[in-house]
Amino acid sequence: MTTPAGAAQVKSPRKTLLIVYHTHTGGTLQMARAAADGAAREPAIDVRLLHAAQAGPGDVLAADGMIFATPENLAAMSGLLKDFFDRSYYAVLDRINGRPYTCLVCAGSDGSNAARQIERICAGWRLRLIADALIVCTRAQTPEDILRDKRIDPPDLERCTDLGAAFGAGLAMGIY
Ligand SMILES: Cc1cc2nc3c(=O)[nH]c(=O)nc-3n(C[C@H](O)[C@H](O)[C@H](O)COP(=O)(O)O)c2cc1C
Numbered sequence: 642m643t644t645p646a647g648a649a650q651v652k653s654p655r656k657t658l659l660i661v662y663h664t665h666t667g668g669t670l671q672m673a674r675a676a677a678d679g680a681a682r683e684p685a686i687d688v689r690l691l692h693a694a695q696a697g698p699g700d701v702l703a704a705d706g707m708i709f710a711t712p713e714n715l716a717a718m719s720g721l722l723k724d725f726f727d728r729s730y731y732a733v734l735d736r737i738n739g740r741p742y743t744c745l746v747c748a749g750s751d752g753s754n755a756a757r758q759i760e761r762i763c764a765g766w767r768l769r770l771i772a773d774a775l776i777v778c779t780r781a782q783t784p785e786d787i788l789r790d791k792r793i794d795p796p797d798l799e800r801c802t803d804l805g806a807a808f809g810a811g812l813a814m815g816i817y
Contacts, residue, residue, distance in 0.1 A: 654685075655685055655686070655687055656685060656686055656687070656705040656706070656812045656813060657686070657687045657688075657689060657703060657704050657705050657706075658677075658680045658686055658687070658688050658689070658704065658705065658706045658707070658708065658805075658808060658809060658812060659689045659691065659696070659700055659701065659703070659704035659706070659707045659708070660673050660676060660677055660680075660688065660689065660690045660691070660707070660708040660709075660710060661691050661692075661693050661696045661700075661707065661708070661709050661710065661722065661725055662690070662691075662692065662693065662709075662710035662711070662722075662745075663692065663693040663694075663710075663711055663712070663719040663721040663722045663725075664710075664712060664719075664747070665712055665714070665719070666712075666787075666788065666789065666790050666791045667790050667791050667792075668712065668747035668777070668779055668791030668792075668793050669710050669711060669712050669719075669745065669746075669747040670710075671791070671792075671793045671798060672710055672745045672747055672775075672777060672793060672797070672798065672801045673690060673708070673710040673745060673801075674690065675793075675798040675799070675801035675802045675805065676708055676710070676745060676801045676802065676804055676805030676808070677690045677805060678802055678805065679801070679802035679803060679804065679805025679806035679807075679808075679809065680805040680806065680808055680809030680812075681805075681809070682806050682809065683806070683809035683810055683812070683813045684813075685813040686809040686812060686813055688805075688809075689704070692721075693719075693721040693722045693724065693725040694721055694724070694725075696725050696729075697725070697728055697729055697732075698728070698729040698732035698733050701729050701733045701737060702733055702736060702737065704740070705740065705741075705812055706740060706741045706742060706771075706808060706812050706817060707740065707741075707742040707768070708742065708743055708744065708745060708805070708808065709722065709742065709743075709744040709745070709759050709763075710722075710744065710745035710746075710747075711744070711745075711746055711747070711755055711759070712746070712747045712748065712755075713746055713747070713748035713749070713751060713752045713754065713755035714755075716751070716754045716755075717754060717755060717758060718746075718755040718758050718759055719755075722759075723758075726762050730762065730765070730766070733766065734765070734766065735767075737766055737767070737768065738766075738767035738768075739767060739768070739769055740768050740769065741768070741769045741770075741771040741808070741811070741812070741817035742763055742768045742769070742770060742771065743770060743771055743772045743773075743774065743775070743804065743808065744756055744759045744760070744774045744775070745774070745775050745776075745777075745801060745804075746774055746775070746776045746777070747776075747777050747779060747791070747793070748776055748777070748778050748779070749778065749779055749780065749781040749782055749786075749787060750778055750780065750781075750782060751778070752774075752776035752777075752778060753776070756774035756776060759774070760774070769817070771808065771811065771817055772804055772807070772808070775800060775801060775804050777793060777797045777800075777801075779791050779793070
């Protein structure tokens with residue numbers, strides 16, 4: 642469709658989705674990449690996929706929405722994701738109220754406590770949870786399985802892609 646002569650062109654503003662992740666054996670990164678691919682289907686969305694050690698308060702402030710992705714280690718989020726929150730928390734407090742977020746957890750058999758920890762921190766930030774934490778269990782229980790590189794099953798990756806796509810679409814439409 643062409644724009645009528647003289648009519649101002651209305652440009653929809655671009656939105657940024659920040660995905661901060663950490664991984665030991667690759668599972669969380671596959672989940673985060675799948676979510677990033679889903680969100681990137683939306684042309685108005687810029688996706689920034691950052692390792693937790695590379696991310697900080699400036700990235701949080703610049704983001705319109707966030708996904709935090711972590712393995713569950715010792716019934717907690719991974720240490721490097723916690724370090725990201727520790728470095729960022731007070732620098733952005735009260736400056737990101739109401740922004741949407743969700744989280745991805747790659748766990749051996751549980752994952753709920755890592756999700757709970759992230760949700761508690763994000764409640765302090767007054768972020769808005771737009772979808773329940775997506776937890777994928779790799780069924781790694783023995784030391785050998787836990788230390789082995791992970792391959793996330795395609796149906797689980799599809800769930801991550803769908804979540805990213807829904808997040809991206811919601812951000813672009815201004816629903817979130
Ligand atoms: C030190 C350590 C502690 C772990 N603790 C838990 C745990 O508390 N609950 C759980 O479900 N899985 C636990 N796991 C298993 C990992 O969550 C699982 O291997 C997951 O797939 C790792 O994700 P990643 O590939 O992104 O590192 C642990 C793994 C390691 C290395």
